[in-house]
Amino acid sequence: MDSILVTGNGPLNGQIPIAGAKNACLTLMPATLLSEEPLTLTNAPRLSDIKTMTALLQSLGAEVSSLQDGQVLAMSSHDLTSQTADYEIVRKMRASNLVLGPLLARFGQAVVSLPGGCAIGARPMDLHVEGLEALGAEIELKDGYLHAKAPGGLEGAVHEMRFASVGATENIVMAATLAKGTTVLKNAAREPEIVDLVECLRKMGAQISGEGTSTVEIQGVDRLHGATHQVVTDRIELGTYMLAPAMCGGEVELLGGRMALVESFAAKLDAAGVKVEETPIGLKVARKNGRVNAVDVVTEPFPGFPTDLQAQMMALMCTAEGTSVLEERIFENRFMHAPELVRMGANIEVHGGTATVTGVERLKGAPVMATDLRASVSLILAGMAAEGETTVSRVYHLDRGYEHVVRKLEGVGAKIERIKGQ
Ligand code: EPZ
Numbered sequence: 001m002d003s004i005l006v007t008g009n010g011p012l013n014g015q016i017p018i019a020g021a022k023n024a025c026l027t028l029m030p031a032t033l034l035s036e037e038p039l040t041l042t043n044a045p046r047l048s049d050i051k052t053m054t055a056l057l058q059s060l061g062a063e064v065s066s067l068q069d070g071q072v073l074a075m076s077s078h079d080l081t082s083q084t085a086d087y088e089i090v091r092k093m094r095a096s097n098l099v100l101g102p103l104l105a106r107f108g109q110a111v112v113s114l115p116g117g118c119a120i121g122a123r124p125m126d127l128h129v130e131g132l133e134a135l136g137a138e139i140e141l142k143d144g145y146l147h148a149k150a151p152g153g154l155e156g157a158v159h160e161m162r163f164a165s166v167g168a169t170e171n172i173v174m175a176a177t178l179a180k181g182t183t184v185l186k187n188a189a190r191e192p193e194i195v196d197l198v199e200c201l202r203k204m205g206a207q208i209s210g211e212g213t214s215t216v217e218i219q220g221v222d223r224l225h226g227a228t229h230q231v232v233t234d235r236i237e238l239g240t241y242m243l244a245p246a247m248c249g250g251e252v253e254l255l256g257g258r259m260a261l262v263e264s265f266a267a268k269l270d271a272a273g274v275k276v277e278e279t280p281i282g283l284k285v286a287r288k289n290g291r292v293n294a295v296d297v298v299t300e301p302f303p304g305f306p307t308d309l310q311a312q313m314m315a316l317m318c319t320a321e322g323t324s325v326l327e328e329r330i331f332e333n334r335f336m337h338a339p340e341l342v343r344m345g346a347n348i349e350v351h352g353g354t355a356t357v358t359g360v361e362r363l364k365g366a367p368v369m370a371t372d373l374r375a376s377v378s379l380i381l382a383g384m385a386a387e388g389e390t391t392v393s394r395v396y397h398l399d400r401g402y403e404h405v406v407r408k409l410e411g412v413g414a415k416i417e418r419i420k421g422q
Contacts, residue, residue, distance in 0.1 A: 001421040003393040004406065006383030008365065009415035011250030015282070016408045018238045018256040019045040020231030022401050023308075024193040025073075026095040027170040028200055028231060029053045032062060032075040033102035034177060035204055037226030039075050044231055046070040046403045048396070052093045056085060060099070080107070087113035087144060093400075094123055094167075100148060101128075101171035104137055105178040109149045114141070119372040121331040127165040131172035134159035135179050156181030156220050164189040164214070164301040170197055176218035177206040183218045190214060191302040192261055196232040203227035235261035237402060239309040240377050242266075242285045243316050244409065246274040247385040249287055252412050257283035264305050268313070271295045272320065294322030294359055299330050311337045311378035318346040319385060320359035328353045337375035340368040344382055344390065365390040370397045377402055384414050391419070 020043035030053070032039040044050060046069065054064045054073070061081030065074040083103045090096040094115040103110035114125060125146065129139050135154040140147050156179045161168060169189040174197075176183035188194070190212050198211035204227045207219035233256045242262070245252040246269060259266060259278045266276040269285075272292040277284045294317055299307040307330035317324040318341055328334045335355050338348045344363040349356045365388030370376030376398040383390030392398075395418070398405060409416050 001393065002395050003391050003419045003421065004380060004395050005417050005419055006380055006390045006392065007415040008384065008386045008388060009413065010248065012245050012248045012252050012412040012414060013250045014412040015253045015255050016241045016412060018233050018241070018254050019403050021193055021196070021234035022047055022049055023236070024196040024232050025050055026053055027098050027193060027197045028229065029057060029073065029075065030098045030102050031174060031197065031200060032057065033077045033099060034106055034174060035224040035226060036078045039204070039226055040228040041073040042071065042228065042230045044071055044073045045234065047401060048399045049093055049095065049401065052089065053095065056089045056096050056099065059086060059089065083107050083109050084111040085113060091116050097125060097128065098167060098170055100146065101132065101175035104132060104148050104150055105154055105175040108151055108153060112146050114144050114146060119336060120334045127161055127163060127168035128171045131159055131161060131168055132175055135175055135183065154179035156183040158184040160186035161188065166191050166194065169194055173198065173208065173216060173218060174201070176220060177201055177208070177224060179220040181220055183220070185216045187214055188216045189301055192232055192235060200227060200229040203229055233258065233261060236306065236308045238262055238283070239265045239306065240312050241408070242269065242276065242283065243312050243381055244384065244412065245285050246287055246292060247316055247319070247381055251284060251286035253279060253282050253284045255282040259283065264303055265309055268295055268297060268305060272316065292316060292320045294320040294324035296325045298327040307331060307334065308374055310334060311374040312381060314338065314355060314357060315341060315378040315382040317357040318359060318363055318382060319361065322359060324357045326355045326357065336371035337378045340375070340379055341382055343368055344386055362387050364388055367391045367393070370394045373397050373401045377405070380405070384409070384416070
């Protein structure tokens with residue numbers, strides 16, 4: 001297994017291009033199942049999760065061609081041969097469950113493995129099932145698989161979700177585009193990736209309104225046609241790299257970044273003493289003074305502070321002036337990066353869903369282990385600001401969500417290299 005060697009190397013300067021959003025692409029790709037006409041995505045990120053979703057769609061009989069070094073995905077699901085998403089693929093990536101709604105809507109049946117737990121939590125699918133059953137689907141759990149059917153097609157309905165689940169919103173909205181009649185989804189998630197999905201579905205002929213608010217209304221149509229859609233910028237990659245100059249000093253411009261994608265995150269950085277300025281081509285970020293100050297964080301559904309930036313923010317708070325309390329309200333076990341940061345000299349106490357971080361002057365490089373996607377990058381950020389060398393192992397987690405991370409950080413002056421595993 002590869003590892004990454006990082007050496008604290010002082011202020012960073014230059015530009016980092018931000019890729020298309022992993023979490024938008026992972027819901028846009030299954031949307032191809034809704035139509036027999038081709039769907040083409042541009043600005044797709046080059047990530048292992050995208051390869052996993054490609055393999056899943058191909059296992060169903062869809063054609064997926066990766067063009068222009070992976071930045072264009074040309075897909076067609078004209079001749080599907082299966083409606084079963086196998087455990088072998090789904091266990092690797094929970095987002096595989098996003099084929100459930102489209103398969104059910106187009107073919108009236110789907111068999112999708114339950115994803116199983118993952119490092120950050122149990123991550124059940126009850127909210128997906130409740131929403132699709134509200135549309136008339138019959139779903140039963142057998143041998144670890146959800147067996148869903150809607151022989152007479154789905155019927156629009158009014159449904160309020162108990163929690164604003166991102167994936168459940170995506171599955172229900174995609175399914176509702178081909179249901180008979182109108183669906184009103186209440187307490188819908190408001191993430192930019194959902195807005196991007198709706199914009200793509202609208203290009204395919206779907207009748208949807210209210211995306212980005214808590215109430216989304218979908219008028220079912222008989223069929224959807226093909227389209228070409230550009231994947232929205234990745235706000236989590238953006239937020240992650242905004243923390244690089246915040247931790248190391250210097251000034252970095254994140255190309256493609258827009259303030260609207262990271263409003264609450266940028267506000268927190270401003271309170272911590274980090275200046276974020278929107279330029280015509282991106283976001284420019286620099287520390288206001290030598291050391292940031294501690295701020296408290298509570299993770300919430302969009303537009304609140306993103307849970308996917310909690311680990312990275314914790315790395316910043318490790319060397320802040322004062323004490324910061326980070327409350328993780330979305331996942332039940334998303335502090336696995338804390339013990340690794342403690343190995344680097346951080347002062348962190350975790351009690352249940354709350355981590356209390358008392359800033360130290362400087363972290364010390366150490367061998368650490370990545371435990372999940374966002375934890376892996378928070379350790380790299382910490383290593384860039386620490387004294388001495390840090391080796392981050394198990395970087396396959398990183399490859400799921402960050403393309404060319406070494407090249408992008410080297411480009412602004414970081415001392416970082418990938419060490420091939422034996
Ligand atoms: C999406 O996951 C993202 N993944 C996650 O990003 C992100 O952390 C999460 O939304 C929250 O923003 C993709 O978009 C591919 P949820 P998702 O359904 O849809 C519970 C990353 O790092 N829940 O909003 O799975 C669940 O257990 C990944 O890129 C139920 O209880 O998130 C969790 O505690 C990690 N029942 C909470 O809701 C359900 O049926 C949020 O889950 C569904 C979810």
